[in-house]
Amino acid sequence: MAFRLTCKEASRLISDGMDRHLSVLERTKLRLHLSICDACTRFTSQVAFLRRALKAYPGPDDPEGR
Amino acid sequence: MVDALELDRHRPYLLRFALLQLRDRGAAEDAVQETLLAAIQGASRFAGQSSVRTWLVGILKHKIVDGLRKTSREQPIESLEDRGEDLESFFADDGHFTEAPGEWASPERSLEERGFFEALERCLQSLPRNTARAFTMREILGLETDEICKELRISTSNCWVMLHRARMSLRACLERSWFLPGSGKAG
Numbered sequence: 065m066a067f068r069l070t071c072k073e074a075s076r077l078i079s080d081g082m083d084r085h086l087s088v089l090e091r092t093k094l095r096l097h098l099s100i101c102d103a104c105t106r107f108t109s110q111v112a113f114l115r116r117a118l119k120a121y122p123g124p125d126d127p128e129g130r
Numbered sequence: 131m132v133d134a135l136e137l138d139r140h141r142p143y144l145l146r147f148a149l150l151q152l153r154d155r156g157a158a159e160d161a162v163q164e165t166l167l168a169a170i171q172g173a174s175r176f177a178g179q180s181s182v183r184t185w186l187v188g189i190l191k192h193k194i195v196d197g198l199r200k201t202s203r204e205q206p207i208e209s210l211e212d213r214g215e216d217l218e219s220f221f222a223d224d225g226h227f228t229e230a231p232g233e234w235a236s237p238e239r240s241l242e243e244r245g246f247f248e249a250l251e252r253c254l255q256s257l258p259r260n261t262a263r264a265f266t267m268r269e270i271l272g273l274e275t276d277e278i279c280k281e282l283r284i285s286t287s288n289c290w291v292m293l294h295r296a297r298m299s300l301r302a303c304l305e306r307s308w309f310l311p312g313s314g315k316a317g
Contacts, residue, residue, distance in 0.1 A: 070225020072217075079294040083268065083275045103230035111297045113237045114304075118269035122147055122187070123247035 161193040253303035265296035
């Protein structure tokens with residue numbers, strides 16, 4: 065992995081970061097990438113949202129019990 | 131105090147919840163049956179701070195973990211897709227997104243809508259079986275990744291790849307089906 069990450073590498077680190085501690089080097093590379101990449105910045109907040117959505121799953125109670 | 135009839139009313143719903151994660155009707159029915167039995171036995175302990183359904187789902191999650199342990203012993207991972215090797219389709223050769231994530235308008239509001247959770251279910255169903263298992267073990271059942279790798283009998287690096295793949299797929303699926311339906315994508 066070069067110092068400059070591709071979106072593919074960055075998205076992997078973003079995903080990994082949800083489940084393990086990233087190293088200082090990984091965090092530095094990721095921060096640098098996010099500072100110039102809107103797509104990965106959106107990806108970061110969307111996967112965080114996915115986690116909240118799955119926590120909230122199955123969602124509001126349905127009074128019909130379906 | 132809740133009675134058996136009241137509990138049984140939740141059966142179809144619990145079954146859907148279990149089936150989504152276990153991907154095996156027999157195993158899902160077993161998990162629901164055990165949940166309802168445990169609930170009937172423990173009905174006096176139901177204090178009523180949460181809804182009956184939330185209480186039942188709490189019990190069911192434990193039964194699903196047991197069920198996953200059992201099925202993963204019986205069904206080893208075999209497909210390429212499940213090993214995460216089709217991640218390539220999300221990225222161009224130079225490592226850029228083939229379809230860059232779009233802007234989602236106020237996603238938090240979706241959490242109030244039943245329709246959103248139905249879309250989420252459909253997206254989870256479209257994942258390969260073991261990818262879905264790994265992802266729901268992590269995000270719905272709250273297991274740590276080392277436990278997931280152990281239960282699914284896959285290497286740690288495979289586990290990271292599967293979770294990455296699940297997030298890529300779900301994100302794209304929800305964008306297509308819920309947040310930006312019918313949008314023309316630009317890279």
